[in-house]
Amino acid sequence: MASLAEPSPSAEALDAFRIEARDWIAAHFPPALKGVDMSRSALEGPSDKSADKEAWRIAMGEKGWGTPTWPQRYGGGGLSDAEARVLQQELARAGASNPIGGMGVMMFGPTLLEFGSEEQKMEHIPRICRAEVRWCQGYSEPNAGSDLANLQCFAEDKGDHYIVNGQKTWTSGGQWADKCFALVRTDKSKKQGGISFLLIDMDAPGVEVKPIKMISGLSPFCETFFTNVAVPKTNRVGDEGQGWTIGKRLLQHERTNISGGRMGGGVSLSELAKACVGTDAEGRITDGELRARIAKLEMDGRAFAATAMRVAQEGGVSVASSILKINGTKLMQERSELLIDILGMQGLGWEGEGFTNEQIEAVRVWLFGKATTIYGGSTEIQTNIVAKRILGMPDMG
Amino acid sequence: MAKLSEEQEMLRDMAQNWVRGESPVGAWRKQRDADTVAGYDSAVYGEMAAMGWTGITVAEAHGGSDFGWMSLGLVVEECAKTLTASPLVACAIAARAIALGGTDEQKAKYLPAIASGELVATIAVDEGPRHDPATITSKVADGKINGTKAFVAEGDSAGLFVVAATDGLYLVEDGAGVTKSRRQMVDHRSHAEVRFDGAAADKLTGGGDGLLDRVLDHARILTAAEMLGMSQQAFDQTLEYLKQRVQFDRILASFQALQHRMADLFGDIELTRSAVEAGLGALDSMGDNGDLGQIAAIAKARANDSLHRMSREMVQLHGGIGMTDEFDAGFYLKRARPLEAAWGNSSFLRDRFARLGGY
Numbered sequence: 001m002a003s004l005a006e007p008s009p010s011a012e013a014l015d016a017f018r019i020e021a022r023d024w025i026a027a028h029f030p031p032a033l034k035g036v037d038m039s040r041s042a043l044e045g046p047s048d049k050s051a052d053k054e055a056w057r058i059a060m061g062e063k064g065w066g067t068p069t070w071p072q073r074y075g076g077g078g079l080s081d082a083e084a085r086v087l088q089q090e091l092a093r094a095g096a097s098n099p100i101g102g103m104g105v106m107m108f109g110p111t112l113l114e115f116g117s118e119e120q121k122m123e124h125i126p127r128i129c130r131a132e133v134r135w136c137q138g139y140s141e142p143n144a145g146s147d148l149a150n151l152q153c154f155a156e157d158k159g160d161h162y163i164v165n166g167q168k169t170w171t172s173g174g175q176w177a178d179k180c181f182a183l184v185r186t187d188k189s190k191k192q193g194g195i196s197f198l199l200i201d202m203d204a205p206g207v208e209v210k211p212i213k214m215i216s217g218l219s220p221f222c223e224t225f226f227t228n229v230a231v232p233k234t235n236r237v238g239d240e241g242q243g244w245t246i247g248k249r250l251l252q253h254e255r256t257n258i259s260g261g262r263m264g265g266g267v268s269l270s271e272l273a274k275a276c277v278g279t280d281a282e283g284r285i286t287d288g289e290l291r292a293r294i295a296k297l298e299m300d301g302r303a304f305a306a307t308a309m310r311v312a313q314e315g316g317v318s319v320a321s322s323i324l325k326i327n328g329t330k331l332m333q334e335r336s337e338l339l340i341d342i343l344g345m346q347g348l349g350w351e352g353e354g355f356t357n358e359q360i361e362a363v364r365v366w367l368f369g370k371a372t373t374i375y376g377g378s379t380e381i382q383t384n385i386v387a388k389r390i391l392g393m394p395d396m397g
Numbered sequence: 398m399a400k401l402s403e404e405q406e407m408l409r410d411m412a413q414n415w416v417r418g419e420s421p422v423g424a425w426r427k428q429r430d431a432d433t434v435a436g437y438d439s440a441v442y443g444e445m446a447a448m449g450w451t452g453i454t455v456a457e458a459h460g461g462s463d464f465g466w467m468s469l470g471l472v473v474e475e476c477a478k479t480l481t482a483s484p485l486v487a488c489a490i491a492a493r494a495i496a497l498g499g500t501d502e503q504k505a506k507y508l509p510a511i512a513s514g515e516l517v518a519t520i521a522v523d524e525g526p527r528h529d530p531a532t533i534t535s536k537v538a539d540g541k542i543n544g545t546k547a548f549v550a551e552g553d554s555a556g557l558f559v560v561a562a563t564d565g566l567y568l569v570e571d572g573a574g575v576t577k578s579r580r581q582m583v584d585h586r587s588h589a590e591v592r593f594d595g596a597a598a599d600k601l602t603g604g605g606d607g608l609l610d611r612v613l614d615h616a617r618i619l620t621a622a623e624m625l626g627m628s629q630q631a632f633d634q635t636l637e638y639l640k641q642r643v644q645f646d647r648i649l650a651s652f653q654a655l656q657h658r659m660a661d662l663f664g665d666i667e668l669t670r671s672a673v674e675a676g677l678g679a680l681d682s683m684g685d686n687g688d689l690g691q692i693a694a695i696a697k698a699r700a701n702d703s704l705h706r707m708s709r710e711m712v713q714l715h716g717g718i719g720m721t722d723e724f725d726a727g728f729y730l731k732r733a734r735p736l737e738a739a740w741g742n743s744s745f746l747r748d749r750f751a752r753l754g755g756y
Contacts, residue, residue: 145716147644214720215727289744344526344738345548352581363583370712371720
């Protein structure tokens, strides 16, 4: 992550960069992919490997622009924040989606850049920048949800390696992932202080993955079982017992990502409501209460976007990520509820005839979106973090 | 809880025992997985009929027990707790339309069959995805009806439709000129599109100009009773979970933030219970129903808002497990929204309440 401390490029330099980015995109972006969202392909992997998508992924990966602000030395773009914004604008202008993503980019990469050894960075970061390796997260366990530090998955010291035994749950994309960053217990005598951060190959002997069917009908999460899985000690990030500190930092990246992304996208609720509900002579949505709810959501959405930008300018990922996560997920859920409310019964299709793909997708998104206030540290946990770490309110005695 | 008669208490206990023993949520899960067009198990509806539930609001002269809406509400609430799928609500409303607007011949022809559970009947009102009885275009000429009704509850299995047309309500039997198209919805219940192409239509001539509104008010109140049962169950189950789930070495129920949230939800559902019971009571005291429109709007709007909130809180407070298909919370969330949309969402009902109040 670039910091505010680095010198900002001049306006002329930015203009020059804009031309460079525009030319490069024109030369490398396959026109057939215009408007195609590739943000999920990095997580889900091999389902769709059309030649165009492969070509675009390889081009962006080699250029390092999928991870624009990461250091060039590890395969990133080495761009300043200002340049990255220009690149983002130019990609949007071309209708191009960033094909480099997933948990490696959003969570693990930034954390490894901060805490990993030079060898670990050289090994893993370039492959994340080229979207060659898919990462999944091994954090939660059946009895370690909100109380994550209660995790029991145990890594026994065997000299140059660990033997890992235990169960993880809510492993996002576990069935598609090549590698897992996991929090494991290396010391049973200390709660937080007994946790270490391990990198585990998903195809190692003893790793078993079972998808969990969600209320949306999809299975983006898995249960992951580790039975006598050997993990070399060189796969530990940080010191033994430092896992909680590293893991928490990663969660801040996760929260910032969960809260962000999808707010601006999608159909215009007001346009949809005009079409579905109707308007009066002055063009106002006839259902006054609905109109007010849409207006409130849009106004809060703008205030949220301004807050996200302010947090970024004030120094990137921090405890403020909790405020972003609480509010971002709340707004996303409210948007989903409003969307199906506007559509009425037409917005409640599950499958089959009588519904468009977009309508069915909206239902699945509505249902799946209920997870956003639970995963990545629930809203309740984020609220605790705000109360304790930002406001300094003490625990009950 | 309203003061119940001894007979009503017996009925409620019977419903509670039957639901717990014969129709737990697991039964709904099987029905959901079976994915049938009707959306319910006719053998189960047969059992309900054998217990007399299908005739609770039908006059004794027509084979019912005339036991009243409060009584039916008790049964509907209990069934809703485990999401027991059946056309009980739809049939009671359709039967009411016939009782209010039908001739003696029409009543004699259909009410005994509905009361015995042999005939599934339903009202077909809305023509679009949002409840709006002011925009009906279905038209009857020379005893033939033309028009398309959207998202008709239990429409897939219905043998008789009470259809709202531009000039009143008509009885239309399933058969020639009636085309049903299944709509697979998030709650896995029946909400069919029903097209009428010159089907024979027999008018309900009684009941006056306000017949449709009165029928809809019945639908709103009985649907609110169903939603109340779901809210109550979602609440009870969540409370139980909070009392046993341990995190941070203590039960979740010991966290004050969660205590306050549950206390608030409890009060919210209690207010809704009062509103629903007031509605059921108003249906029973008939005769003077000048205020029925507002009473029904209060019951359904409150039920909408309470269930909306509770169905979300049930998932949230169960955490990850609440998001899994293996757990029951999703069923309540998925059934809640079609019921919220039926017969008026909250903004529709608040607008109706205000209009009836003269503002």
